[in-house]
Amino acid sequence: MPELRKDPILGRWIIIARERSKRPTDFVVASPDTVGGFCPLCPEHERTTPDEVLAYGRNPGQPANSPGWKLRVVPNKYPALVIEGELDKEGEGLYDRMNGIGAHEVVIESPNHSDRFAFLPPEQMILTFQAFRERIHDLSQDPRFLYVMIFKNFGKDAGASLEHSHSQLVALPIMPRMLEAELKGSLEYFKYKDRCVFCDIIRQEMQQKIRLVCENDKFVTLTPFAPRTPFEMWIMPKKHSSAYREQDDASLASLTNIFSETLRRLDGCIPGVPYNFVLHTQPLREKPQEHFHWHFEIVPKLTSIAGFEWGTGFYINPMPPEDTCQYLRDIVLD
Amino acid sequence: MPELRKDPILGRWIIIARERSKRPTDFVVASPDTVGGFCPLCPEHERTTPDEVLAYGRNPGQPANSPGWKLRVVPNKYPALVIEGELDKEGEGLYDRMNGIGAHEVVIESPNHSDRFAFLPPEQMILTFQAFRERIHDLSQDPRFLYVMIFKNFGKDAGASLEHSHSQLVALPIMPRMLEAELKGSLEYFKYKDRCVFCDIIRQEMQQKIRLVCENDKFVTLTPFAPRTPFEMWIMPKKHSSAYREQDDASLASLTNIFSETLRRLDGCIPGVPYNFVLHTQPLREKPQEHFHWHFEIVPKLTSIAGFEWGTGFYINPMPPEDTCQYLRDIVLD
Numbered sequence: 001m002p003e004l005r006k007d008p009i010l011g012r013w014i015i016i017a018r019e020r021s022k023r024p025t026d027f028v029v030a031s032p033d034t035v036g037g038f039c040p041l042c043p044e045h046e047r048t049t050p051d052e053v054l055a056y057g058r059n060p061g062q063p064a065n066s067p068g069w070k071l072r073v074v075p076n077k078y079p080a081l082v083i084e085g086e087l088d089k090e091g092e093g094l095y096d097r098m099n100g101i102g103a104h105e106v107v108i109e110s111p112n113h114s115d116r117f118a119f120l121p122p123e124q125m126i127l128t129f130q131a132f133r134e135r136i137h138d139l140s141q142d143p144r145f146l147y148v149m150i151f152k153n154f155g156k157d158a159g160a161s162l163e164h165s166h167s168q169l170v171a172l173p174i175m176p177r178m179l180e181a182e183l184k185g186s187l188e189y190f191k192y193k194d195r196c197v198f199c200d201i202i203r204q205e206m207q208q209k210i211r212l213v214c215e216n217d218k219f220v221t222l223t224p225f226a227p228r229t230p231f232e233m234w235i236m237p238k239k240h241s242s243a244y245r246e247q248d249d250a251s252l253a254s255l256t257n258i259f260s261e262t263l264r265r266l267d268g269c270i271p272g273v274p275y276n277f278v279l280h281t282q283p284l285r286e287k288p289q290e291h292f293h294w295h296f297e298i299v300p301k302l303t304s305i306a307g308f309e310w311g312t313g314f315y316i317n318p319m320p321p322e323d324t325c326q327y328l329r330d331i332v333l334d
Numbered sequence: 335m336p337e338l339r340k341d342p343i344l345g346r347w348i349i350i351a352r353e354r355s356k357r358p359t360d361f362v363v364a365s366p367d368t369v370g371g372f373c374p375l376c377p378e379h380e381r382t383t384p385d386e387v388l389a390y391g392r393n394p395g396q397p398a399n400s401p402g403w404k405l406r407v408v409p410n411k412y413p414a415l416v417i418e419g420e421l422d423k424e425g426e427g428l429y430d431r432m433n434g435i436g437a438h439e440v441v442i443e444s445p446n447h448s449d450r451f452a453f454l455p456p457e458q459m460i461l462t463f464q465a466f467r468e469r470i471h472d473l474s475q476d477p478r479f480l481y482v483m484i485f486k487n488f489g490k491d492a493g494a495s496l497e498h499s500h501s502q503l504v505a506l507p508i509m510p511r512m513l514e515a516e517l518k519g520s521l522e523y524f525k526y527k528d529r530c531v532f533c534d535i536i537r538q539e540m541q542q543k544i545r546l547v548c549e550n551d552k553f554v555t556l557t558p559f560a561p562r563t564p565f566e567m568w569i570m571p572k573k574h575s576s577a578y579r580e581q582d583d584a585s586l587a588s589l590t591n592i593f594s595e596t597l598r599r600l601d602g603c604i605p606g607v608p609y610n611f612v613l614h615t616q617p618l619r620e621k622p623q624e625h626f627h628w629h630f631e632i633v634p635k636l637t638s639i640a641g642f643e644w645g646t647g648f649y650i651n652p653m654p655p656e657d658t659c660q661y662l663r664d665i666v667l668d
Contacts, residue, residue: 003654005560009519009531014560014649022652024603024661027564027636080650093538094531095559149648176648185343197343197428204427225429226339226348230361269358302361314483314510315348316414318356320337327358 002081002100004174013174015100017080040077041164043067043111050075053105054134056127071127072108073135073169079104080170087144087173103139103171107131110165117154117165118263126249126256128167132279133252135169136245140284145171147179147283155274158301167277175283182280183292190291198293199240201225211321213328214261218254221262223321223328228299230319231269231328233262235296242289244281259296261333266300268331269324274301336415336434338508347508349434351414374411375498377401377445384409387439388468390461405461406442407469407503413438414504421478421507435478437505441465444499451488451499452597460583460590462501466613467586469503470579474618479505481513481617489608492635501611509617516614517626524625532627533574535559545655547662548595552588555596557655557662562633564653565600565607565662569593569630576623578615593630595667600634602665603658608635 002017040048046065057070075083081102089098109117109128117125136148152167153159189197205212205222213221213233221235235258237251247255266273281294336351374382380399391404409417415436423432443451443462451459470482486501487493509517523531539546539556547555547567555569569592571585581589600607615628 007558007560008523008535010515011519012560012649014562014651016651016654018652018654024565024658025605027604027652092559093542094534095538178648181344185345189342200428201342204429208427224341225426226341226346228348231358270361271359314512315346317348317350318352318361320350320352324358 001085002079004081004098004100006096008094008096010177012177015080017100039113039162039164041072041106041108041162041166042113043069046072049106050077053138054131056131067111069111070124071110071131073131074106074108076104076106076168081172098173101144101173103142103145103169105135105169107135107167107169108164109167113164115165117152117167118260118267120165120260122253122256122260125260126252129247129252129255129259130249132167132169133245133247136281136284139169139171140245142171144173145284147172147175148281149176150279152277153274154276155272155301158274158276160274179280179283183283183289186291186293196240196291196293198236198295202236202238211325213265213325214258216254216258218251219258221258223325225321227317227321227324228315229302229317231266231273231300231302231324232321233266233298233328235259235262235298236293237295240290240293242282242286242292242294244279244294246288262298264333265328265331266298268333269327270300270302275299276301335419336413338415338432338434340430342428342430344511346511349414351434373447373496373498375406375440375442375496375500376447377403380406383440384411387472388465390465401445403445404458405444405465407465408440408442410438410440410502415506432507435507437473437476437479437503439469439503441469441501441503442498443501447498449499451486451501452594452601454499454594456587456590456594459594460586463581463586463589463593464583466501466503467579467581470615470618473503473505474579476505478507479618481506481509482615483510484613486611487608488610489606489635492608492610494608513614513617517617517623520625520627530574530625530627532570532629536570536572545659547599547659548592550588550592552585553592555592557659559655561651561655561658562649563636563651565603565634565636565658566655567596567600567632567662569596569632570627571629574624574627576616576620576626576628578613578628580622596632598667599662599665600632602667603661604634604636609633610635 002015004013004015006013044067052065052072052074054073055069058068062068081100081104083103085099085101087098087101107128110124132150139145139148149170186197202220211223219235219237221233224234275298277296277298279296282289282292336349338347338349340347378401386399386406386408388407389403392402396402415434415438417437419433419435421432421435441462444458466484473479473482483504520531536554545557553571555567558568609632611630611632613630616623616626
């Protein structure tokens, strides 16, 4: 059983998820899954994954875990958290731990092994955003969970252990520290100004236009004022909304368009660059929040600058967001 | 002039330090400095660095910036922050920025290009810890600085851009976010328990012995209860002390011994593994603090698990600290 542990100074929770028979030197070699060969996420291999929890696109009457799907969500075969059991919180002297209860799922974004998320056709890409919404709804029924974290690792250097295009979802019995910090910071701003800080950022960026990468009817992509890395980008709905799961299909269609444009602009600047994206949305158990604003953060993994910050949490960024924004805007898309 | 910028939601400061003529694709290739060739940190090349601010080991009468040194501290040639100028805080709409005033120095830990810090003889290694102390003292005279961050990047994957053994020091006009969080968390604990949380951790770990890697008369090395990565280690003084700069030479000799043993145990487990270490000490402008306890954190950079956390701030650790501790203890040192 995986375990959740809390740092007694920072209050930061981490997951201890033992990998089978790992020895110390195993940590420095690439995961063998990354190098071609058999792909458990491809069609016809449905039986090599745990039973699916959601699938889109099969013809009516086709059984679960059979080919013919356009998108498939399956439990992670090597989960960081497990769905069955009690939380069983306990102390160990001054330390706190609990059982690693949660869900860890894989969203297989396309049946085609060689598809890349950034270049999926809109009618395929939107399925991923719909699946995120549906899985959040479903997992929010489980009273043990406080948050559903959704993220994508693209490229081995960004942590992807499988080549086939996929994203991941982790339902957590605790709040991730970064979300806590955002909720707290935005609530302080709201108490002081009576406005959402994200709405204020969008307003200012749409006036200044120096960090505005692109926009459409419902969304905006910008390079944030104080980015951790060059080419960090945030995609935010223009209209205030704290919960991703409340988006309707029209909103997800707009999101699909701007997400696709944003990733293709990034790829135009640094072809094939690994990146992570993370959905930031409100906690499952809260009512809609006036101070918080859901958004995606896209953080490229740039090899020549990624070492120091890992150990220190302190970021030195060699390129201002106004410059990266200009590079991104200058890309000519087909 | 570099610039400090504050994230308006998290309150996190980052440094924007433009590198000359960087284009987007430059970020994904290795820094050319890493691949052999001319080393600006070697003896006889003193004139290729900015003028030294400290040197140990030269014979009396030898001029500054000449060979014959055992350790040398020089300003970084490509500084993230610059020493000359005013802070000039200003807003830009809802954003805050200030001039990137600070010091950015390089501690050249040995004259020998091929020496590795972990394997320096004690009489050489202690010079580094003495230099840290002396530079903190000196930089604390400058009223613009609130904190001196000291760290080492070992190995390209951990951010080192030069092969020659060195560590770095950044004097900051702001408090780094991770230190702020530690100070806050430890103060909360102190208010509740009237004890230092780090002292309590040391007491518990010395009783339990399941995460105790090694100890000597004055120091202890442990794998923390909730580590971010396998083989994360903390080196802490057994006796309460909030300020590194208050350590006497006897204390630094003990620190040298345990630091050397700790790094050699790590290297025994994963030969050549890249790592960062970071000194956590109290702010420059505070009196000694009952709630805070200075220490070093050593965080190895393990390639197969380092992607996801970068984007999310959420850590999944595949090996419990009790296991890594056992591996570290089992190493037989010469």
